[in-house]
Amino acid sequence: MIEIRSLSAKLGGAPVLHDIDATIAPGRVTALVGPNGAGKSTLLAVIGQLLKASAGSVTLDGADLSDMPPPERARRLAILRQNTTITPRLTVADLVGFGRYPHSGGRLDDADLRIVDACLAELDLSALAGRHLDTISGGQRQRALIAMTLAQTPRALLLDEPLNNLDLGHVRRVMEVARTRARAGVAVVVVLHDLSIAARFADALIALKAGHIFAAGPPNEVVTGPTLSALYDTPIEVHEVAGSRVVLT
Numbered sequence: 001m002i003e004i005r006s007l008s009a010k011l012g013g014a015p016v017l018h019d020i021d022a023t024i025a026p027g028r029v030t031a032l033v034g035p036n037g038a039g040k041s042t043l044l045a046v047i048g049q050l051l052k053a054s055a056g057s058v059t060l061d062g063a064d065l066s067d068m069p070p071p072e073r074a075r076r077l078a079i080l081r082q083n084t085t086i087t088p089r090l091t092v093a094d095l096v097g098f099g100r101y102p103h104s105g106g107r108l109d110d111a112d113l114r115i116v117d118a119c120l121a122e123l124d125l126s127a128l129a130g131r132h133l134d135t136i137s138g139g140q141r142q143r144a145l146i147a148m149t150l151a152q153t154p155r156a157l158l159l160d161e162p163l164n165n166l167d168l169g170h171v172r173r174v175m176e177v178a179r180t181r182a183r184a185g186v187a188v189v190v191v192l193h194d195l196s197i198a199a200r201f202a203d204a205l206i207a208l209k210a211g212h213i214f215a216a217g218p219p220n221e222v223v224t225g226p227t228l229s230a231l232y233d234t235p236i237e238v239h240e241v242a243g244s245r246v247v248l249t
């Protein structure tokens with residue numbers, strides 16, 4: 001469980017997150033949504049200790065993440081950032097193998113290799129395992145980065161816009177993998193812009209606006225026309241189609 005208490009953060013000296021309180025339960029996929037500049041990436045970065053909070057705390061399973069030695073933190077928490085730069089001469093399998101580094105210290109044993117293979121298969125990358133990263137497509141690279149975070153076998157999985165560049169089939173696959181990890185007891189947080197996908201695959205949403213929590217709750221409470229129209233300052237309709245909420249702008 002991730003517990004965020006009275007959390008504030010600044011970027012370039014300017015306040016970006018204001019007094020955030022949230023609990024992210026294991027077993028569920030939590031979607032972090034909201035307009036551009038709302039603070040979603042900043043919140044993930046603060047949870048992942050890539051950015052220091054100016055006030056407040058973040059704990060994972062009761063342990064303060066800011067006090068945790070980085071190697072231990074890397075065994076417990078994995079984060080996929082937006083616009084990650086990677087060395088192009090790595091193979092897909094090498095990259096995913098890096099996810100095991102906090103556990104293996106760089107020497108992958110048979111158990112590590114089995115995890116790498118399973119993560120490659122989950123992201124439909126087995127056939128590309130030996131390919132260099134500069135010889136695959138943008139969406140395939142994005143899937144390789146996601147597979148690397150899965151290979152970390154974390155207790156908390158933070159994915160910042162993981163669906164960028166993905167086709168519809170792989171959007172579904174990534175969200176189903178997120179759900180499978182959550183059901184296995186991982187606290188999963190996914191930054192999403194597609195509210196229909198969030199409504200369909202997430203168990204809970206946290207909506208940020210201008211660095212504050214604007215709304216939080218299950219899809220049937222947050223994914224509504226009035227809430228989303230106020231969140232994005234634009235008229236938004238929500239319709240129920242085949243049991244799913246579909247968001248129309």
Ligand SMILES: Nc1ncnc2c1ncn2[C@@H]1O[C@H](COP(=O)(O)OP(=O)(O)OP(=O)(O)O)[C@@H](O)[C@H]1O
Nearest residue numbers: 011012014016034035036037038039040041042043
């Ligand atoms: N390096 C920086 N220095 C100062 N301000 C920054 C910096 N990076 C981002 N910001 C500002 O911090 C705020 C939050 O940005 P953040 O990237 O967390 O938003 P976001 O909700 O993830 O947006 P998006 O949907 O566009 O990815 C924005 O107002 C942004 O302009």
